[in-house]
Amino acid sequence: MPEEKKVVLKIDQMSHSFGGLKAVSNFNLDLPEGVIWGIIGPNGAGKTTVFNLVTGVYRPSQGHIHLLGEEITGKKPFTIVAKGAARTFQNIRLFGNIPVLDNVRIGMHKNYRPSMFDCVIRDGKFRRAEKKMREESMELLARFNLHGRADEIAKNLPYGEQRRLEIARALATNPKLLLLDEPAAGMNPNEVDKLMEMVYLIRDEFKLTILLIEHQMRFVMRICEWIKVMDFGETIAEGVASQIQNNPRVIEAYLGKGVN
Amino acid sequence: MELTTFFQQLINGLQLGAIYALIALGYTMVYGIIRLINFAHADFLMVGAFAVYFFASFILTLTNAIPPIILFILGLIVALVAGALIAELSNRLAYKPLRYKPRLSALITAVGVSMFLEYFFASLPFIGPSFRAFPDLLKPVSFVVGGVYLNNIQLLDIGLAIVLMILLTFIVNRTMMGKAMRAVSQDKDAAKLMGINVERTITFVFLIGGALAGAAGILMAMTYPRIYPNMGILPGLKAFVAAVLGGIGNIPGAMLGGFLLGIAEIYATSYNSLLGEGIAFAILIIVLLVRPQGLLGEKQSEKV
Amino acid sequence: MKKVWRNLPTLRLLIYAVALYILLMLLSSGGILNDYLMIIINICLIYVILATSLNLINGITGLFSVGHMGFAAVGAYVAGTFTTLVWKLPNDGSVSTTLLFIVALVLGGIGAAIVGALIGMPALRLKGDYLAIVTLGFGEIIRTIINNIDAVGGPRGLLGIPALSSFTIIFVATVVTVLILRYLVYSSHGRAMISVREDATAADLVGINTTKYKVWAFVIGAFFAGIGGGLLAHLIQLAHPTQYGFYASFLVLIVVYIGGVGSMTGSILAAFVLTILEKYLLPMLLQWAGLGVEWRMVIYSLLLIIVMIYRPEGLMPREAKFMIPEDH
Numbered sequence: 001m002p003e004e005k006k007v008v009l010k011i012d013q014m015s016h017s018f019g020g021l022k023a024v025s026n027f028n029l030d031l032p033e034g035v036i037w038g039i040i041g042p043n044g045a046g047k048t049t050v051f052n053l054v055t056g057v058y059r060p061s062q063g064h065i066h067l068l069g070e071e072i073t074g075k076k077p078f079t080i081v082a083k084g085a086a087r088t089f090q091n092i093r094l095f096g097n098i099p100v101l102d103n104v105r106i107g108m109h110k111n112y113r114p115s116m117f118d119c120v121i122r123d124g125k126f127r128r129a130e131k132k133m134r135e136e137s138m139e140l141l142a143r144f145n146l147h148g149r150a151d152e153i154a155k156n157l158p159y160g161e162q163r164r165l166e167i168a169r170a171l172a173t174n175p176k177l178l179l180l181d182e183p184a185a186g187m188n189p190n191e192v193d194k195l196m197e198m199v200y201l202i203r204d205e206f207k208l209t210i211l212l213i214e215h216q217m218r219f220v221m222r223i224c225e226w227i228k229v230m231d232f233g234e235t236i237a238e239g240v241a242s243q244i245q246n247n248p249r250v251i252e253a254y255l256g257k258g259v260n
Numbered sequence: 261m262e263l264t265t266f267f268q269q270l271i272n273g274l275q276l277g278a279i280y281a282l283i284a285l286g287y288t289m290v291y292g293i294i295r296l297i298n299f300a301h302a303d304f305l306m307v308g309a310f311a312v313y314f315f316a317s318f319i320l321t322l323t324n325a326i327p328p329i330i331l332f333i334l335g336l337i338v339a340l341v342a343g344a345l346i347a348e349l350s351n352r353l354a355y356k357p358l359r360y361k362p363r364l365s366a367l368i369t370a371v372g373v374s375m376f377l378e379y380f381f382a383s384l385p386f387i388g389p390s391f392r393a394f395p396d397l398l399k400p401v402s403f404v405v406g407g408v409y410l411n412n413i414q415l416l417d418i419g420l421a422i423v424l425m426i427l428l429t430f431i432v433n434r435t436m437m438g439k440a441m442r443a444v445s446q447d448k449d450a451a452k453l454m455g456i457n458v459e460r461t462i463t464f465v466f467l468i469g470g471a472l473a474g475a476a477g478i479l480m481a482m483t484y485p486r487i488y489p490n491m492g493i494l495p496g497l498k499a500f501v502a503a504v505l506g507g508i509g510n511i512p513g514a515m516l517g518g519f520l521l522g523i524a525e526i527y528a529t530s531y532n533s534l535l536g537e538g539i540a541f542a543i544l545i546i547v548l549l550v551r552p553q554g555l556l557g558e559k560q561s562e563k564v
Numbered sequence: 565m566k567k568v569w570r571n572l573p574t575l576r577l578l579i580y581a582v583a584l585y586i587l588l589m590l591l592s593s594g595g596i597l598n599d600y601l602m603i604i605i606n607i608c609l610i611y612v613i614l615a616t617s618l619n620l621i622n623g624i625t626g627l628f629s630v631g632h633m634g635f636a637a638v639g640a641y642v643a644g645t646f647t648t649l650v651w652k653l654p655n656d657g658s659v660s661t662t663l664l665f666i667v668a669l670v671l672g673g674i675g676a677a678i679v680g681a682l683i684g685m686p687a688l689r690l691k692g693d694y695l696a697i698v699t700l701g702f703g704e705i706i707r708t709i710i711n712n713i714d715a716v717g718g719p720r721g722l723l724g725i726p727a728l729s730s731f732t733i734i735f736v737a738t739v740v741t742v743l744i745l746r747y748l749v750y751s752s753h754g755r756a757m758i759s760v761r762e763d764a765t766a767a768d769l770v771g772i773n774t775t776k777y778k779v780w781a782f783v784i785g786a787f788f789a790g791i792g793g794g795l796l797a798h799l800i801q802l803a804h805p806t807q808y809g810f811y812a813s814f815l816v817l818i819v820v821y822i823g824g825v826g827s828m829t830g831s832i833l834a835a836f837v838l839t840i841l842e843k844y845l846l847p848m849l850l851q852w853a854g855l856g857v858e859w860r861m862v863i864y865s866l867l868l869i870i871v872m873i874y875r876p877e878g879l880m881p882r883e884a885k886f887m888i889p890e891d892h
Contacts, residue, residue, distance in 0.1 A: 055769055081771035095762035098755075106759045109752045110771035116780070119751035120744050122574075126751065133752065173771050297693060357873045364628070365876035367696075368821045371814045372872065375865035383858040497704065497810070504697055538708040544701040549686055552694050 005032035007069075008177050008209040009054065009085075014063030015233075016053055023049040025233045027063070031177070036203060036210045038224035040217075040244075042253055045230040047213045048090055051179050055087050056080045068176060082110055086175035088166045090182045090213075096155035100146060100165055103154050104137040107172030137172065143205075144168045144198075160191060164198075171206055178202075180212040184219045192219050199223060221245065229253065264407035269526050275414045275483065277522020278421035282476035283499030284506070284514035285428065286347070286469030292445040292509035293465045294359070296366050300350055300373035302496020304343045304470045307377065308477030309394070309487045310387065311342035316395050332397045335478055336420075343474020344467040346377075351466040356459070381489035394485035397478075417479045424475055425515050428468065432511060437464055445509065498525070501544045507557025516555060574743070581739045585732075592731070604843050606731060606799055609738040610792050611835035615819040616745050616828055617788035622817075623826035624749055625781035626761025628696040631683070631703025632789050632816045635676040637808035638706065639790025640797035641716055643672030644725045647798065651726050665728040665798065669737070672794035673787040679706065680786025684779035691764070703810055711805040721804030722797070729799035737795060741788050746828060748784070757781055761826075821878055822871055830880030841867075 009031040016024045024046040031037060039047045053060045054067075056077040065073045072080050086107075095103050112129040119126050141147040144164045149157060154165060163183065170178060183199070184192045196219060203210055214220045220227060221241040229237040229244060231253040237244060244250055283305060290298045312335045319326060319334070350373045358366040382389035402411040432438040440461045443451040452458050480495065481487050502521040506513025521540060529536025547554060588605060591597040597605070618632045646668040683702045690698055716722045748754050757777050759767035764774045797803040823834030846860045871879070 057765070057769070076773075077768040078771050078773045081769060087769060089766070093763050093766040095759050095766070097762060098758055102755055102758070105752065106755050106767070106772065107770045109756050112752065114752070116748065116751075116753050119753055120747045122747060129752065169770055291693075295693070297696070354869050354873070358876060361876040364821065364825065365872050368818065369869050369872040371818070372865045372868035375811075375814075376862060376869065379858070379861040379865060383856065383862050389858070493811075497700075500697075501701070504694075508693075534708070534712040537712070538705055541701040541705045541708065545686070545698060545705070548690060548694055548698045548701075552690055 005034070007031065008033050008067070009211065010066040011050075011054070012064045012066075014050075014053060014060045014065065016049060016058060016060045016062075022233045024053065024060075024230075027230075027235060029228070031209060031211060033209050034203070034207070035225050036199065036212070036223055037226045037228070038220045039211070039213050039228045039230060040215070040220055041230035041236075044232075045253075046233040047230055048181060049233075050230075051087060051181055051213065054080075054179065055085060078110070081173050081175075084174075084176035085179065086170035086173045086177070087179035088163075088170055088181055088183065090185065092159075092162050092166055094154045094162060094166060094169070097153060099151050100141065100154050100157065101134070101137055101150040103165060103169050104140055104172045105133050107169040108133050108137060108174075111174055140168050140172055143202075159186060163187075167198075167202070171202065176207075176209060178206075178208045178210050180210060180214075182213055182215060184214055184216045187216075189218070192216060195219070196223050267406075267408045269530055270523065271408060271410060271414060273523030273526035274519060275417045275522070276526060277502075277519035278417045279476050279480050279483070279495065279518075280499045280502045280522050281515045281518025282421050282424065282472045282479070283495060284502040284518045285425070285511065286473045287500050287503040288506070288508055288511060288514040289441075289465050289469045291503070292511075293441060293462055294355070294366075295363060296355065296370060297500070298355075298469075299367070299370040299496075300377060301347075301469065301473060302492035302499070303374050303377040304347050304350075304473035304492070305477035305480065305496065306381065306487070306489060306492040307346045308339040308343040308474030309481040309491065310381065311474070312336075312339045312397075312478045312481065313392065313394055313487055316397060320395060328398050335397050336475065339474035339478035340471040341474070343477060344471040347466040347470020347473065348463055351463065356462075378489045378493075387489065389489060391486045391488045394481040394487050396485070397482055413482055417483060420475065420479065424472060428472070428511065431468070437461070441465060498540045501540045504544060504554055505547050507554025510554065510556045513554055513556035577743065577746070578739075581735075585735055588731070588735075601844070602731060603799070604840060606729065606734050607796075607843065608836045608839040609734045610796050610799070611816070611819055611839050612738050612832050613741045613788055613792035613795070614816045615823065615831040615835045616742055617785045617792070618816050619820050619823075619826065619828060619831045620745055620749070620757075620788075621781045621785040622820060623828075623831075624754065624761065625757040625778060626764075627778060627781060628692060629683075629699040629782070629785070630696050630810065630817060631699035631701075631706075631813050632785070633793075633808040633810075633813040634699075634703030634706040635680055635786035635789035636793030636796065636812075637710060637803070637805075638676040638679050638786075639669075639672035639793030640803040640808070641672075641710060641722060641793075642675040642790070643668040643794030644722045644797040644803045645716060646671055647726050647728060648722070648724055661728065662733070665733065668728075668798075669791050669794040673790040676790025676793065677783045677787040680782040680784075680789075681779060683786075684782030700810055700813075703808075703813055707805050707808055710808070716803075719805060721802055721806075723802060725797050725801045725803065727798065727801050729795045734795050734799070737791060741791065742828070742832065745784075745788070749828065753777075753780075818868055822868070824878030824880035827878070827880040830878055834879065 007030050009029060011027055011029040014024060014027040015022065027050060039050060041047055049058070052058045054065055056072070056075050059074040064071060067080065067083050067085055070083060072083060095106060112133050114126040114129045138147055138150065141150055144167065146161060146165055146168065149161065154162070157165060184195055187195060199210065202208060212224070224241065227238060227241060227244045228235055229250050236249045236253060237247045283302065286301045286304070287298060290296055290301065315338045316331060316335055319331060354369050354373050355366055358369055381387050398412060398416070400411055400413060402409060432441060440451070440456045441464065443454065443456055444458055444461045448458055480491070498521060499518065502517035503514045505521060506515070506517030521543065524543060525536055525539055528539040588597065592602055614632060614636060618629065621627050621629045647665065650664055683699060686698050710716060711719050756772045759772050760774045760777050768774050819834045819838055820831055822838060823830030842860065842864055846863055847857050850857055850859050
């Protein structure tokens with residue numbers, strides 16, 4: 001038994017249904033600190049629903065979610081972010097019509113909050129907060145090689161940079177847990193390799209625990225220390241990459257039942 | 261409340277509700293198909309009423325021998341045509357250029373069209389802003405059934421509204437055009453790919469919605485025989501509430517909402533005039549807070 | 565020196581304001597601007613207050629309120645009732661009328677802000693068209709209630725309001741409103757409001773309490789609308805339910821959308837251009853053309869439709885900042 005690690009995200013018996021459709025059933029997870037774990041599964045398996053439940057977009061019909069030992073089941077999204085969970089989206093959701101810098105600064109808003117009154121009279125508190133927010137945002141953008149783009153309108157960035165900006169914005173909230181929803185979607189193998197490096201780097205640098213959803217098997221199998229496989233809302237398998245690759249149920253979920 | 265009073269108010273409520281429902285249908289159909297709150301819709305009713313006014317006055321100067329029922333039927337046709345034409349004209353000139361532009365610009369334009377119609381009619385020297393007496397197309401006939409007073413106009417309002425609604429339901433559910441309408445309201449792009457002529461379908465919706473508003477116009481003018489350029493504003497607003505009450509975009513909802521609102525307003529007015537004046541908006545807010553999708557609407561949720 | 569640089573945008577704005585004020589005062593005392601023109605300029609300024617405050621709700625926060633004059637009505641009636649009552653009291657001249665008027669205006673603003681909070685609550689659950697509908701309904705309810713309160717004149721309107729809105733007071737109020745709104749927009753709170761406009765769900769998921777900001781937008785927008793209503797009532801010495809119906813709200817909405825939604829500079833310019841057009845240029849033009857003044861609104865609405873068709877984004881793009889520059 002290795003040394004007991006702190007559990008960042010703990011999910012017990014979580015279920016959720018839309019109307020009659022069970023999107024997630026009996027989902028369990030104990031995500032230790034500092035790992036990179038992945039959830040895979042065919043389309044409609046309920047992966048993104050798990051993210052939505054963890055981040056408070058939906059309230060689970062059953063089960064409990066604990067973040068860093070604190071119950072967050074049914075809490076509002078912004079409170080869950082404040083407690084240390086940040087995410088990106090499958091289809092990029094930036095604040096498109098405003099500058100790149102502002103996208104990151106908005107992520108930082110919850111950490112620096114001069115009151116509205118401070119802002120209106122432009123006092124020292126306001127100026128210090130603005131200065132720090134700007135500096136930290138620029139640092140963060142530099143980290144993602146976006147500092148030259150700070151004043152550009154977000155929606156005008158090329159796709160790859162938008163993906164990076166979304167991660168930068170998530171990190172601006174100063175999270176402990178980062179949920180990445182299909183970070184490699186639409187990337188070529190070369191870009192995927194770079195992304196992989198980046199994920200390792202940010203994990204170490206920002207002391208993150210990462211849970212990701214991905215379709216690109218090459219990426220998942222190489223980066224994830226532990227993989228959960230979902231199909232029709234159920235967890236059908238979990239384990240390290242080699243176990244998953246040879247699991248008959250997983251192969252069946254992806255390829256359909258073989259002919260005997 | 262005595263039973264006869266109850267029924268008397270019910271009839272009055274149904275009469276008012278019939279007019280609201282006819283207007284509400286236009287709001288809801290246009291909203292359903294292009295997601296536009298067509299603020300000018302209420303003015304189509306006014307245009308219909310004025311068209312009939314001029315038509316009937318003209319006929320009556322020619323001859324007094326025309327049977328009232330023929331005059332009414334001709335007037336109704338004029339109202340339907342005038343309403344349909346003005347609706348399609350606003351669609352063609354003002355809304356169509358903005359079809360793929362931000363939705364808000366179309367909404368502001370609708371406000372502009374509404375203002376234009378009202379001020380234009382009020383500015384025309386032969387119309388002007390003040391009231392005009394609407395000629396009696398049909399001679400009012402009252403009769404009593406079980407202590408409840410009825411008149412032919414009331415029955416006409418309710419009856420004609422119901423006939424038009426049945427016709428509309430048939431068109432929407434049983435004809436190719438109706439099928440196209442439903443398809444376009446679900447997904448404009450997919451409908452286009454299926455070979456549906458989207459613009460023609462939208463035109464059709466404006467024609468039908470406008471015709472119904474025209475019908476509401478002639479009925480309103482016969483019921484409350486004073487017409488003026490701003491006559492559409494208040495019933496338009498109430499009918500809009502009726503559309504929201506039933507579920508905006510939902511055709512049976514608009515019918516139900518119209519009747520319910522008419523009945524509620526009559527009962528509330530008999531109780532207290534302030535309540536009568538404000539009940540529509542109170543209902544509106546309660547509905548939006550409790551069930552924003554309306555009585556018959558379906559809830560829509562966002563995909564994350 | 566560095567500090568001056570940092571505050572340069574504000575300084576620039578203030579210099580514009582003072583220069584404009586001096587210019588208008590000179591023109592007015594020199595007799596070039598007659599009383600009628602001064603009233604039009606005062607109305608322009610009040611429209612600036614109404615439009616910029618509505619722009620905070622619709623343009624910055626991305627909500628869709630169409631009942632802005634309902635808030636102005638609350639401000640007008642609260643302030644108007646306050647001053648008419650106070651003016652009946654014996655006054656030995658020890659209390660400054662200007663001070664009393666400011667108190668009245670702020671009370672009107674607070675009254676409107678409370679109503680704004682009440683209306684902002686439904687914003688917790690509604691969006692887009694539904695929110696527009698609910699604000700329209702609330703606006704009409706406010707009007708209906710006023711119409712039925714006999715103590716404030718009911719359908720006759722509130723009469724005998726003292727003429728306290730001087731050009732100076734209106735001008736100062738306008739400058740203060742624009743400054744406060746600008747400071748708010750260019751702060752982290754302003755950015756939070758903008759994030760609600762851009763993508764409320766994403767904003768929620770980067771830690772923005774979107775509900776709170778929606779309500780705040782309504783409260784602040786309503787407060788300034790209330791101030792605008794109070795100024796208007798004390799300018800024309802009357803508050804009447806018909807001034808605050810949904811058509812009046814649409815006129816403010818039009819200023820915001822013609823100016824360019826989200827652009828405060830656009831709102832300010834459009835407030836001037838449209839008010840002068842409607843109240844001065846069009847009547848003049850019509851007189852020259854031999855048409856009655858009633859055609860004014862016909863042409864006005866026609867222009868609105870044409871502008872919307874050819875420039876649906878409004879006259880000023882959102883990024884235009886030359887009058888309201890950003891700090892930093």
